[in-house]
Amino acid sequence: MITLNGSSSEQLKIVIVGHVDHGKSTFVGRLFHDTGSLPEGKLEQLQKVAERRGVPFEWANLMDALQSERDQNITIDTAQIWFQTRKRQYVIIDAPGHKEFLKNMITGAANAEAALLLIDAHEGVQENSRRHGYLLNLLGIRQIAVLVNKMDLENYAESRFKHIESEYRVWLKSIGVEPKVFIPIAARHGDNLASRSPEMPWWNGPTVLEALDDFKLAEPPKDQPLRFPIQDVYRFDDRRILAGRVEAGSIRVGDRVVFSPSNKTSTVKTIERWNAPPAESASAGESIGITLAEQIFVERGAVAALESAPPFELSSFKARLFWLGKQPFAKGKTYKIKLATQEADCRIESIQKVIDASTLETVSRKENEVFVGRHEVAELTLHTRKPIAFDVHSDIAPTGRFVIVDGFEVSGGGIIAPGSYPRRTHSSTTKSTNIYWSEGKITSGQRELRNG
Template identity: 50%
Template sequence: MTAQPLDTEQSQAAPTQFRPADLRLVVVGHVDHGKSTLIGRFLHDTDSLPDGKLEEIKAISEKRGMPLEWSFVLDALQAERDQAVTIDITQIWLRTPRRDCVIIDAPGHREFLRNMVSGAASADAAVLVIDAGEGMREQSRRHAYLLNLLGLRQIVVAVNKMDLVGHDAGRFEEVRRSVEEFLAELGLTASAVVPVSARHGENLVNRSPEMPWYTGPTLLEMLDRFEPSAAPVEQPLRLPIQDVYKFDHRRILVGRVETGVLRVGDQLLFSPANRSARVATIEHWGPGQAPTEVRAGGTFGITLDEPLFVERGDIASHAENAPVLTNVFRASLFWIGRKPLAPGDSLTLKLATDRATVTVQSIDRVVDTQTLGGGDADRVRTNEVCEVTLRSREMLALDEHSTNPATGRCVLVDGFDTVAAGVINMRGYPDQRQLLTVKSTNIQEVDHLLNATTRAWRNGHHGAVIWFTGLSGAGKSTLAMRAEQRLFQRGFQTYVLDGDNVRHGLNADLGFTPDDRTENIRRVGEVASLFANAGLIVITSFISPYRADRERVRKAAGAAFHEIHIKADLAVCEQRDPKGLYRKARAGEIAEFTGISAPYEPPENPQLVVDTSRHNIEECLEQIMRYVESTIALRASGAA
């Protein structure tokens, strides 16, 4: 619910004409630092109060036996007046010499941060209010972190209650330095730090004669320097589909163009389905000729030149600048759920117009907003900030927040409750679109005259892909070579595929980015499947860190796929460090190194787990041999 700041019959109406555009400004800060007082006085000094409101506030203040309380302008809820804290988002119009603004008074109390997040998410700029006497408090730091998390870059800091510190320039400098240092750690720069006294209207609209040492802009002057979020027409096209209407023979896809420009005749790619069609018409409502172009911010309908199946939640883009397709990604979240967040929890993800079920694969870091430090944790509690890895059942179309905020922000819902808001990044994970794109056409499958059973009878065993996965240093290569030798000695047809024999030839063109690593595993998986079809036992030795990549190999190889987790924890692998790679990764010489700066997703249900930190090489080798002979050798069932 949004609190109405004024009585309904006399509330300020939205301006009928903007000059030149409206600005959405969120005001945040610690509960006792004077946000509502600042806004109330600001409204008065800019002549933005409706008729009679000043007299009403004077009467309320006199009735309560207190000086004129400017915060009562906004604290319209009786509970707020009684408790003297803002508990809901209050929105009110403000008039400046340049424009009409919407000011959002966001709650500062710790228990009401949920409302602060929803208020700040739609803002163009922010005022962070800091008490001159108290300086940066934990809540102030948390609010600054959240502004950064939500992508706000236009920030002015109002150092309030300067009258209570004797308008001391030295104290202002102390607070200014501490604020700017903290913001710099977040990668933020304040547009200005303004010393103010909200109660007395000093440096809000008019300069204060009590602070002649301050020569910077007033708060009003800073407001007029801020710019509304420009319609991002220069960014790649993103059109999330809101609905599909059916009129006569037409199917009209309706949505808001979040970024970019859409034109009649454009070839569109619809994600995550990965299907294309051309824009036939742009439909509009009302009189006049239908447009041939829609720019960011416009809501229209389109028809296509062929009947594709498109549904709510799909995202239309141009093929050359498409969103990422993935079923696993990282998110920086502000957790506002009442219950702690834990690995394995299932939640509903709201992303643009899409809704999907996601599972918390891991909690990677919980951030201390006081120090900006972080550490491992198995739970995220209410009002904590965290970095997590989320996995969905289906493919999702999304962008990294740094690339496109419109499709890089997400909300998590548990039942009917919003429990988190945050931003998306793909650090360490690949775009899976290329794996879903089939470029070859006019291909027909050839039937072999030899079937799998015939090959198995000749070899004495079924063809198989024995897929070793695990961290670097876990012992995959050593066990793969020893297993190959042992199997060969027992008469099995076998071969090892590892980085040495594929990256010097088949995959010599690939590097070690997340996308290249995914393509490396895709090619290895296809080759291994062909080996298995030929009746061989092929052993692969690859870290293969992404669960989705291994699942694709399983799908390609079918029943011939056997996943074996060569297990050793990071500390053991780093202690072994046979090639010195961990040392280089810790020194920053190797980017995207699995386990250090890139993720490793262990198998959920492997056919076999071989723990090399608890067993020696011979014991591990025997486990592998027993598994192969019990599942792959024909003679295990008495067939040969």
């Protein structure tokens, strides 16, 4: 991978979100142009098409054309390196809507390290602006730049920018988010994208590209306990290769590993790589295959960990969930949970609290109305039909987030919250399969009153 100065292969994944019609497509189209990342002749081609149709050229049309070509693997590099600056390359994670964004982010198919959040200067902060902020916080994205777009519609007024910044900053602070910077822009005209705008002499802060280059690359979680979810099992000659991606920690030849939640153990015999010689170790972020010294039955969904630091293996856990489904997430109905490469049937065990993601107000319902509505966030306890392997999200993120599937639709997702979870040890020879964590209702104060 080559950047403009030909010296760096650094790459940062970003997500660009915003309320409908707040100018995301226009912004991305103009960003491609101003960074010299467009395919040769593409701009002129679309300008001629607009001229033939007798309509004005729109930067948003450029985004749509590139998206269409990317889907067909034409022109756009299949690695999806969408634009670059002199410092690094950037991959834009497409977020056409809440649902796709949530699915991509929660499952880890495309983990963004930073976000650009657009707000229309004319319309101001909308409900979706607040929901997007909450969702970014839920997913643990801490590097956020807020772009106040369409400043030209407000005559580039500093007072309008300050008003929106003040209002949205207060909202973000209420959910524990501290944005890196607010930047006034007019994407259609390229104001403050790659260079400072003469229309806003009052702005002394960074351009969008300067803000992007100031974001930091996250270090892979190499120092955490090993988490290696198995994606598939392949047979080559007489070898059974367990393939997957090391999500956290590291793995070495000779390590004694346990596969959760089946609790089968074996020793790593070899570490295999595609189109590369075998190596003695692998760490977070690497896609590898392993073979085992003792042949045991392992299938997709198992999570390999060192015997000394296994994940939790339970059928009940606390979670914070963001619901996007058309139908409510209701108690009494069975859904499917996907966590890493695991899948299991699940249901609501209990709901502790439901809040409106755009107002942060607690939602009040009648006693018999136990559900989570669209665009609501819940603190709840989920129960799975079989034990699954997981971690608390704040400890190990990749195995602490999940999505909920309703029918065939990814309808919600969330993170696993801290709780009083028992952790199984792997030194014992007998392991019960019918025991799961259940939280007691009696408080320590009640117990003291009863027992003295």
